[in-house]
Amino acid sequence: MTRHSISKTQNHYVDEGEGDVIILLYGLFGSVNNFRQLIQHLRQTRRVIVPVFPFFEMGTSINIFTLTEFLHDLTEEIGLKKFHLLGNSMGGHIALLYALKHPHKIESLILSGSSGLYENGMGDSFPKRKDYNYIKTKTELTFYDPGTASKELVDEIYETVNSLRVIQILSLAKSAIHNNLCKELSNIRANCCLIWGRNDIITPPAVALEFKRLIPHSTLSWIDQCGHVPMMEKPKAFNSLLDHFLESLREKTF
DSSP states (O other): OOEEEOTTTOOEEEEEOOSSEEEEEOOTTOOGGGGHHHHHHHTTTSEEEEEOOOTTTTGGGOOHHHHHHHHHHHHHHTTOOSEEEEEETHHHHHHHHHHHHOGGGEEEEEEESOOSSOOOSSOSOOTTTTOHHHHHHHHHTTSSSGGGSOHHHHHHHHHHHTSTTHHHHHHHHHHHHTOOOTTTGGGOOSOEEEEEETTOSSSOHHHHHHHHHHSTTEEEEEESSOOSOHHHHSHHHHHHHHHHHHHHHHHHTO
16 A cells, blocks of 8 residues: 655655545544555545544544544545545544535445444553453454454554553643534435444444434444454455445436
C-alpha cells in the first residue's frame, strides 16, 4: 500500500485504484493494516482512500470531533466531491458525525461494529497496560476466533497503549463514550449498510438492531461466527455483502 502526503499539511493517506471513491475509516486501536484485504478487493473496481488518523500529532485536543474535521479537510485537500464512507468501530462513529455535518458529500454509508450508541472496549483507562498477556487477551476478545489476533496485531496495540501518548488515547476514547448519537441518527439521509459480526461483544448485536431502527434508509446483514472487525476476521463474507450493497445502489441509478 502506497502512502501519500499533502505537502502543506503533512496529512497522510493511502490511495489505491480508480473509479468511484470509497473512504475507509478504522478504529481507535486500528490502523490501515485492518483494511489490507478489503483494499486489495476494492481497488480492482474503485478508488480506495484510507486516511491515516493523526491520533498523536493533534496532542491532548484530539477527540472524535477534531478527527471528523481532519477527515473533511483531507477530502477538500485532495478534491473529493462525493464518496462512499465506510467505518469500523470508532471509524464508524466518525463516519456518522461526518454524514450528519456534510450530507451532500455522502454517496452511501457503511458501518460495521460502529460506536456512537454503546460499546464495550478497553475502557477509558488501562490499569494493566504494561501486562502483555492482558493486552493480548483483550485483543483476542475483539474476534470470535482468538487466532485472528496475530502477534503482529497484539504487538502493535501493546506498543500503542504503552507509548507516551496514552493521554491522547484516553482523551479520544472518552470523547467517543460521551457522544451518544441516538437523537441525531434519524437525520441521516444516505443509504446505510450495516454489516455486523453476530458474535461482536464490543458493540453487541443489540447495538446493530438499534442502529437499524434509528437510521431511516438502512439495511442490516449478519456474519456468523464473527466478532468486532468483520473485514479482518471474515473478509470474503464481508466483501460479498459490501459488493451486493454497492451494486444495488448502482442499479437504482439506472
